[in-house]
Amino acid sequence: MTLDWIDRNPRARALPFGRDQQYVVNPNGVPELLDMLKACPVHKETPLYALPALAARLGVGEVRIKDESQRFGFGAFKALGGVLAVYDKLSGAVGEAYRSSPTFEEVLSGEHRRITGDYVFTTASSGNHGRSVAAGAKLFGNRCIIFLPKFTSADKEAAIRARGAEVIRVDGDYDTAVAECRRQAEANGWTIISDTSWEGYEDTPRSVMRGYTVLVEEVIRQWRPGPTHVFVQAGVGGLAAAVFGYLWARYEPRPRFIVVEPESADCWFQSNRAGKPTSASGNADTAMGGLACREISPVTWPVIGLAADWFMTIEEDRVAPTRKLLAHPLDGDPAIASGPSGCAGAAGLVRVCEDDEAFKMLHLDKRSRVLLINSEGNLGEGDA
Ligand SMILES: Cc1ncc(COP(=O)(O)O)c(C=O)c1O
Secondary structure (H helix, E strand, O other), rough: OOOOEEEEEOOOOOOOOOHHHHOOOOOOHHHHHHHHHOOOOOOHHHHHHHHHHHHHHHHOOOEEEHHHHHHOOOOEEHHHHHHHHHHHHHHHHHHHHHOOOOOOHHHHHHOOHHHHHOOOOEEEEOOHHHHHHHHHHHHHOOOOEEEOOOOOOOOHHHHHOOOOOOEEEEEOHHHHHHHHHHHHHHOOOOOEEEOOOEEEEEEHHHHHHHHHHHHHHHHHHOOOOOOOOEEEEEOOOHHHHHHHHHHHHHHHOEEEEEEEEEEEHHHHHHHHHHHOOOOOOOOOOOOOOOOOOOOHHHHHHHHHHHOOOEEEEHHHHHHHHHHHHHOOOOOOOOOOOOOHHHHHHHHHHHHHHHHHHHHHHHHOOOOEEEEEEOOEEOOOOOOO
């Protein structure tokens, strides 16, 4: 192979979706989740747009993009994860106290505040996950403290504060914010709602990913026969694990999975090469703030590390043209507002389609049906 920006996963085999995978992404809980969401007045399925003109230009059969910029009026898929994980924590505490599970409405009404009221939630975030955790804490009436890296935009900080959370800025990147959050949570007895995992801390990141599976179930209902290729942008890997894991559990044969990362935050690309969780080769200084992670979420390894077929990186200068391409589309395709991280999967597809060798390696052709996720809208990060 002559390309240095895309690698095959030597471990991806015809492995069945087994217990190790189900531990990461449990496909059985999703109908309950959808029922619970029906009780939420702002919930509505996000659209899955077909982009036929783009597909024709790229030389594939179909391109469809799940538009998470329209999720709950929140602007990003992250709304599905943090809020649910806060709820899981509180309902778990009530369930333990009474030895029976409360309903969502009961926890929401505050009737168990004697048990739930003292929880203080915290997380590190590059912006979107923190906003989701803040929204969850506000919904259930709990105090919330969010640790932000230096690079997170002032707009994202303001959106977190608008949901009633306190914000602590660290003098460093996302991984520095994670370390500081863990230190202060330990010292103060706060409950961490992290989307990334570490040794001994896996249940909450699994709750977060369970929330993300909602968007995948929607795709399955919106698109038959579904995709042959799925390009997903990764930070720590929570989104990719939820998308790949859920599709893997539901489709036989499963689609081909491709992980897309910024060059400077290529922790999955490097972990694939090493055959085990490994740090990024760069300093994660990227415009794609949601993907600016130097470390993967280790709990996701049995899904992504064992089953993603390809790992690729994209250059920074692909972000602006891809956002423009989605915002001012080709003939007749719908216009899509995307943020720098939101468009990264699409940027990955374009990169592959511009390169004959990569296009062939991924078995792309006129019969291919490609799924992309616009994971965030244009949240004030420049014009597209
Ligand atoms: C908009 C957006 N897209 C993708 C991701 C990547 O998600 P994960 O860190 O779960 O891989 C993030 C994470 O913050 C994000 O905010």
